[in-house]
Amino acid sequence: MTEMTLLATDTIAEPVARLVKRVRLSRGTEVTLTDDGEARLTRNGTTAGIGRPSAWTSKVLRRLQSESLPEDELQSQALAAGGPAGLFRWVENLRRLDSTGMVERSLTHAGELVSSVRPMGTGPSDKPPAFDPTARQRLSRFTVIQVVDGALVAGHPASHLSVELGPAAVEMLAHLRDWISWEEIGKSVSALPGSAIRAMLDHLARAAAIEQTNTAGGSEPEGSAIQWNSFDWWLHSRSRNQRVVAGWGATYPGRDRFDKLDPIPEPYLGPMLELPVPDLSEVARSGSALVTVMERRRSLRKHDDEHPMDVVQLGEFLYRTARTRGLVPTADGVDVLLDRPYPAGGSVHELETYVLVRHCDGVAAGLWHYQGREHRLVRVAELDGPTQDMLTAGQTAALMDTPPQLMLIVAARFGRLMWKYETIAYALILKHVGVLLNNFYLVATDMGLAPTAIGSGDALSFAEATGRDRMAEGSVGEFVLGSLPAGHTPQYMTQWGA
Numbered sequence: 001m002t003e004m005t006l007l008a009t010d011t012i013a014e015p016v017a018r019l020v021k022r023v024r025l026s027r028g029t030e031v032t033l034t035d036d037g038e039a040r041l042t043r044n045g046t047t048a049g050i051g052r053p054s055a056w057t058s059k060v061l062r063r064l065q066s067e068s069l070p071e072d073e074l075q076s077q078a079l080a081a082g083g084p085a086g087l088f089r090w091v092e093n094l095r096r097l098d099s100t101g102m103v104e105r106s107l108t109h110a111g112e113l114v115s116s117v118r119p120m121g122t123g124p125s126d127k128p129p130a131f132d133p134t135a136r137q138r139l140s141r142f143t144v145i146q147v148v149d150g151a152l153v154a155g156h157p158a159s160h161l162s163v164e165l166g167p168a169a170v171e172m173l174a175h176l177r178d179w180i181s182w183e184e185i186g187k188s189v190s191a192l193p194g195s196a197i198r199a200m201l202d203h204l205a206r207a208a209a210i211e212q213t214n215t216a217g218g219s220e221p222e223g224s225a226i227q228w229n230s231f232d233w234w235l236h237s238r239s240r241n242q243r244v245v246a247g248w249g250a251t252y253p254g255r256d257r258f259d260k261l262d263p264i265p266e267p268y269l270g271p272m273l274e275l276p277v278p279d280l281s282e283v284a285r286s287g288s289a290l291v292t293v294m295e296r297r298r299s300l301r302k303h304d305d306e307h308p309m310d311v312v313q314l315g316e317f318l319y320r321t322a323r324t325r326g327l328v329p330t331a332d333g334v335d336v337l338l339d340r341p342y343p344a345g346g347s348v349h350e351l352e353t354y355v356l357v358r359h360c361d362g363v364a365a366g367l368w369h370y371q372g373r374e375h376r377l378v379r380v381a382e383l384d385g386p387t388q389d390m391l392t393a394g395q396t397a398a399l400m401d402t403p404p405q406l407m408l409i410v411a412a413r414f415g416r417l418m419w420k421y422e423t424i425a426y427a428l429i430l431k432h433v434g435v436l437l438n439n440f441y442l443v444a445t446d447m448g449l450a451p452t453a454i455g456s457g458d459a460l461s462f463a464e465a466t467g468r469d470r471m472a473e474g475s476v477g478e479f480v481l482g483s484l485p486a487g488h489t490p491q492y493m494t495q496w497g498a
């Protein structure tokens with residue numbers, strides 16, 4: 001550290017300008033120096049390296065972990081410390097960190113926060129249109145404002161970015177309930193200069209929290225988003241889009257916050273009635289195959305690649321679990337319902353089954369869609385890129401040593417249910433997934449196959465693979481399936497300490 005304690009960052013001056021753009025590292029970003037002097041930044045499991053930082057850069061990065069500093073001032077210092085090349089490196093480093101969700105940019109006016117773009121998720125997420133000063137804006141009907149760690153934060157379900165709102169921003173939001181231009185807002189919010197209003201709208205646009213229009217009458221058509229209400233989209237995106245959330249899956253978020261519950265619930269104090277225990281072997285002997293299948297059912301996480309599943313088994317499996325047995329017009333002629341081997345609310349049946357094949361005799365590797373009425377598969381995509389990502393994610397989630405032979409992906413055509421059911425549509429979809437997964441388990445068990453349900457999945461990879469609008473049809477459930485090696489016994493989650 002010979003270089004420059006000379007440009008100690010603690011000497012950074014507060015700029016005289018009243019409107020200041022500031023920057024800091026996103027909350028939770030950790031900066032470490034490796035043994036060979038390289039800087040590593042880590043946040044939510046994402047790591048970014050920026051090579052060997054100068055003494056000035058190291059010092060600034062450490063400081064930016066906990067406070068925001070004026071961008072202009074930092075650039076002047078980078079120039080003074082390292083010349084034009086040093087400035088270029090600093091800007092480039094910041095850009096790279098920005099793309100991994102590690103940079104938070106804020107705007108202050110007269111020392112008070114106006115707004116700040118805070119990466120809440122790991123990103124990246126869809127890039128919404130940039131703020132257009134010639135357009136009119138309004139808050140999206142999907143934008144939600146909530147208190148996070150003592151700050152007021154506006155977010156949209158499609159974005160990993162949120163906007164922290166200062167008091168002046170909150171005042172401005174009230175004007176965004178309907179289409180309005182930044183100049184019109186400026187006439188009402190006199191405490192802020194127009195440049196601050198524009199910068200704040202730019203923050204909201206980057207986080208997808210506002211819509212923009214150049215047409216005189218306002219609204220553009222919503223596309224398939226019209227099917228959705230805000231609460232359902234939030235739940236869907238938080239459980240199916242890993243990039244908009246900070247943590248994902250079994251991270252034990254409650255461990256340091258509250259005591260875990262006993263596995264057995266506290267008993268009621270009323271009188272008890274002991275129930276007779278059935279003799280299951282007797283039930284089986286008297287003809288119920290169901291009891292045998294249910295008692296044999298296990299999650300089995302090993303597939304026999306020497307003797308893989310074949311097209312005959314796959315056909316039987318899909319026929320017994322997911323085919324469409326018939327179409328039934330409603331008496332009032334309003335809809336046509338479906339009859340399938342599993343029950344579904346209103347018999348509307350919004351779920352579609354896809355088969356991602358790696359190794360199955362008689363079926364080429366790749367993603368296939370099951371046409372349940374005709375009982376056939378239609379080719380959708382090769383096994384590469386996003387489908388390969390899905391298969392690898394399935395292997396990891398199912399704790400398997402080798403990639404699964406098959407992965408069933410359950411998708412929902414959201415509009416089927418959302419057209420009919422208010423408020424409960426998305427919840428119904430998740431219930432239907434559970435019903436279908438149990439069908440998969442029981443039929444796989446009966447057929448001597450190796451089944452395991454998966455609790456996590458990535459709707460973005462699925463949309464990439466199918467090319468379908470992910471707000472119209474999106475993946476909502478996953479299940480791995482394959483041939484069972486002789487003598488394989490189930491391994492329980494507890495064996496992994498899970």
Ligand SMILES: Cc1cc2nc3c(=O)[nH]c(=O)nc-3n(C[C@H](O)[C@H](O)[C@H](O)COP(=O)(O)O)c2cc1C
Pocket residue numbers: 297298299300397398399437452453454455456490492493
């Ligand atoms: C909705 C659902 C999600 C599951 N998610 C996973 C998963 O992501 N990874 C996994 O290895 N097992 C998963 N399982 C399987 C459970 O771990 C398994 O059912 C449980 O350990 C009990 O074992 P058993 O199925 O052999 O009775 C899931 C099961 C269900 C029903």
